[in-house]
Amino acid sequence: MAKLEIKNLNKTYNSKTIPVKNISLEVNDDEFLTLLGPSGCGKSTTLRLIAGLEQPTRGQILIGDRDVTHLKPGDRDISMVFQSYALYPHMTVYENMASGLKLRKIPTQEIRKRVEEASRLLDLNLDLMNRKPGQLSGGQRQRVALGRALVRQPEVFLLDEPLSNLDALLRERVRAEIKQLFEQQKAPVVYVTHDQVEAMTLSSKVAVLYEGNVQQLDPPQRIYTHPANQFVAGFVGSPQMNLLTLNCQGNHGILGDLHIPLPEGLSTPPQIVMGIRPEHVRLPQETDRLIVHGRIFLVENLGMQNLLSVRVTGEHDESTTVRALLSADVDWGGDEVKLAIPPESIHWFDLKTGDRLR
Template identity: 60%
Template structure:
């Protein structure tokens, strides 16, 4: 059984440039792990450490129980799919797919067998085998790059933003194909992306990074529903979670002239960050508790839904706070400055510490 382990990995280029800071995690057989985070968070550096393209300053990379820190990339039994596809332009598709096997002096019969198997899995037209990369579409080149990785039958697959060069419709199609394909391989898969839709739909678990630090490692559901801190809450989800810094009075957070019930906390803060996702904010009905009132100042029509921005006036007459709600498209608005009453269901609200950003409540 293959298993990838990262043990206390750190990468320093100099004392002020530390893209990876003490990261530890495991990727099991059949697991699809996605590294995600904003530009410069360290996700690509982490992938390069696994591949052997970078050397860790501290810590170990372990594949199938063997430390591979000093092992060259070509000897690690990994396969990598790059953002640019990295196909040899002077070779045919068949030569590109089989290049690594020919270097390893694999027999012609075995090469032919593996190529036949992989073009069926990837729905590659056999007529494409004699073409060169310049004669292929972006989607075809992407499939060839994946085919080249699959024929190696490696212990670990590494994918570095392989869909970023495809248009939106093709990206959605190929994303679904990749999920099924790698599920059947039953090997550890590490996938790097900045696209949260890819991370949510493809992953068994997500590792969310920021400034070289692992912010949360969990399933897509847990990361979305129970973000570990305000950064995770703001990064995962589109539209972005409403995050408002509010003053506190006893067990309530103050939003304009309205009081929002806070969870029971050991220490009562003076301020708190309240979070609620736009899809959990709804138009209030009679009998609803925890309602707020404000003026609609922006309506964004998203087809099946409308995203409305509502300004809640400050209790002292100040500009107030903005909260966004994602509502069904059949909600009709006469225009801006309509007054609307919204409800914030208590069970859907998140609470974070103002200074650390850490989550203040835990799920059972």
């Protein structure tokens, strides 16, 4: 096993297109790193640079003690699982899984042993092993692609949005299988996705990317509880965090008729961005002091809960929308409602830079 290290990685296609900007990351043995971000943020390009499918403009890629920056993909000792599965249609499942080992001239007995072990882990029975990819379901083809990567026993695993072609129910099942599978492998894993649920459930740490830069690198729970900036706060979490631009008076932000105390020691700006997740907004309890009044104008049924959009009107008839995730047992209709804002759940961001205010 070996550590993967990326140092100041940069990729420029032309003077105006820079998909990867000075990214530095480390992934140790037994770590699962997810590169998370919207389309065009540079996550797939970063993965292709690690794999050797593209060459960096500058920077280094180290696997263990080896500098692999300019090595061919086949010389890097990595395994990659593609979004499209990339299976050979004329080969059986067994032949697909064994193909990479045959090219490396691994003894036949060892190939059979590795393929059988991987097929057992992935629940690919003997009948499936003799079929060709065209005779398999999407979930089965995904397992074969994973199996082909596993039998290589590489130093690093790379996975490029491997679940995006699966339907929602199958994606959930395969996601759980991937988590169990790679917990047993111990090798560094780099996983690319735009799906935050995959990132939060699979990863030991997450790198949130935007416009080629790492916005935050942290364990999933810290990404959720302490977003580094306004982009991370808005991108991670479903429903999306409320990000409200408030006018300031003295050391308070103004939301409707509610004056919310700003963090101590903060020089009061003219305006500030307050963030609070819909799941943290609640109906008032006796101990709550920060209570805002508003009128419900939209109710979205999410099953066990309803997502309420509430219009809060200020002193000068300025309205702000606050979304709250509340019980589905109540018929909310278009009534007025009081909502409590727990101060411990509030996040503050600088209006100009978007950075988190400590």
